[in-house]
Amino acid sequence: MELTRRDFITSSIILAGLFLVPNRFLYAAKETGERWYPAYGKLEQEGKLAQRIEQAYSIFEQCELCPRQCGVNRQKGERGFCQAPAKPVVYSANPHFGEEISLVGKNGSGTIFFSNCNLRCVFCQNWPISHKGYGKEIEDKDLAGIMILLQDIGCHNINLVTPTHVMPNILNAVRIAFKKGLRIPLVYNTSGYERAEILKILDGIVDIYLPDMKFMDADNAEKYLGGASDYPEMAKKAIIEMNRQVGEHLVDRHGIAARGVMIRHLVMPNQVAGTKKFIQWVAGNLPKSTYVNIMHQYSVEFKAFDYPKIIRRITVEEYLEAMKWAEEYGLTNLDPKSIDIKNIYTKQ
């Protein structure tokens, strides 16, 4: 069949429409309503970013960056629980398309995977990076170069995965990168095992917090999270502080995340993660419009095979139950992909 000029124009418009439809039409999210400018840029222009970097770097001398509070001098080569040196170790950096829709957009989230970890879960799916520390040690200026590269290839944000133990390096790199033209949001993609006092250093620097809330029960946290029985209390305080700093999830006019807290909770088999308690806690302590991603993709990895309660994937019923609780407790801003999964499971 011959394609007429009119057919060609019509199909071109449809195709262009597919690529131009802003993500905001794909899910309900609030817009910032203002022209976005990086929080770290404002702080630099006020002359305060350098002070924060100095403050953060001084902690390396007796490392208390996270709740482990090892007290080691990382500047002198001592290593604490996370096994991290004073320089950042990076495993990979690339556009990532598996994150939340507002982070991915059309061009991907500019993900930087840092090696080592201060939590070290027994079911870690990134264990060669987090537990074994595979990666390359680099300078802060090289980290800045990676950020610029990710921006140059069109990524919508810099997504710092497992950043806690390298926070001072990140701040230094962000300042260098800002001077070279970095102008996209920073995403602090953390396990949630943070000290609220330390997070205050990031106030006015980080645009988007992406914390996990992994476990609500101290005994389970101790068993599955490297002995971190204080994880639930630390993560709760940290998320409250994150919410104080950046508030609820906001997007720009194209549906791309600009600011706010986005909480992830992985549903675990046999309710070991305490999903119902998590939802109750969010509903009782944060705005009900807080962005919450209830995740279904738990898989048995690394040392999980040694723990009978977590030696299987979750069932459809377990996931649907979690989503039902979220609705019952009135959470109004659930991740759109989690709603899609719920709808698919409901039809099964």
Ligand code: SF4
């Ligand atoms: S960041 Fe590492 S060395 Fe510092 S307190 Fe945490 S686990 Fe210990």
